[in-house]
Amino acid sequence: MGVRRRFILWDVDGTLVSAGPAARDAFDLAVAATVGRSPHGHGVEMSGKTDPQIAMEILAALELSEGEARGHLPVVLRSLEEELQTAADLVREHGRVMPGIGTLLPELHAAAGVVQSVLTGNLEANARLKVGTFGLHRWLDLDVGAYGSDDQDRSRLVPVALAKVRDRRGIRFEPGDVWVVGDTPLDLACARAGGARCLLVATGRFGFEELAGLGADAVLSDVTETGAVANLLLSDGEAGSEG
Ligand SMILES: [Mg+2]
Known part of the structure; x- marks a missing residue:
């Protein structure tokens, strides 16, 4: 056996970081700013x-x-980027890195x-x-990530990341080489749709x-048990085995 190949795809909110209330307010x-009415108290669940x-669910609320919502969507998303950029200091002030992440990412980076x-x-x-606000970009190759801006449907994002790492880094990972790490049932659904393994963490x-x-x-x-988590993510065991 050569080196274990692993493509580890981290969810952001609730898994790597909490961005604080500014991210929701954005x-x-x-x-x-787009439709001229405040959606305050819309009750849309974001996780x-x-x-x-x-954005579509808030517009529906x-x-x-x-049709109207679809028409507004590109403007809302551009505005969302601007609003979060404006709130970067609030994210730094009120957000945080999830426990263990600051140790685990560099450990895996070194493997x-x-x-x-x-x-x-x-x-x-x-x-x-x-992730950049908290310095985590040092351990992540963000050019080969999969984002909501790549596809509105999260369940289609594992193949997006596999295609990017192949095209941009010349690395052909198989779905079985991939771990999705996330904090919600939707992270699991997207891992399964892409044939990847899934670690769920209860930090969200x-x-x-x-x-x-x-x-x-x-x-x-x-x-926080970073050594054990690294062993799990790097292990050759079949899906289902616990580290
Ligand atoms: Mg999340």
């Missing part, structure tokens, strides 16, 4: 969804037709045969801002008990 500001999907990037519902610019909105019964390859409260 949606309200972007929609209000695990792509930014375009969230304002009782815009699907041979490993490429780490992100698989996230965020628009690419917003994902870059969130969902508790360990809620995530434990979903059938992921592994479920952890957090990744």
Whole structure:
């Protein structure tokens, strides 16, 4: 056996970082700037969804037709990037890196045969801002990540990342080489749709008990046991084996 090849795709919000309330507020500001009405109190659940999907749901909550919402969407998404850029200091101030991440990412970065990037519902610019704010971009090859700006449907994002790492880095990973690490059932669904393994972590909105019964390859409260988590992600074991 040669070097274990692993393509590790990290979800951003609730998994690598919490960007704080500014990230949620950016949606309200972007929609209000575009349609002239505040969607405050829209109640749209954001966890695990792509930014375009969230924007469409907020526009629907304002009782815009699907056609009207689609018409507004490009402007809302451009505005969303601007609003988050404007709020970068608030993200730095009120956001945080999830426990263990600051140790685990460099450990995996140092392992041979490993490429780490992100698989996230965020628009690419917003994902870059969130991870860059906390210095995590050093350990992630963000040019080969898959983003909400690549596809509104998260379940199509594993093949997007595989194509980018092949085209931009000349590395042909198989779906079986891929781990998706995320904090919601939608992260698991996207891993399964792409034939990847999935580690779920209970550092976001969902508790360990809620995530434990979903059938992921592994479920952890957090990744603070960094040595064990690295062993799990680098192991040759079949899906289903626990580290
Ligand atoms: Mg998440």
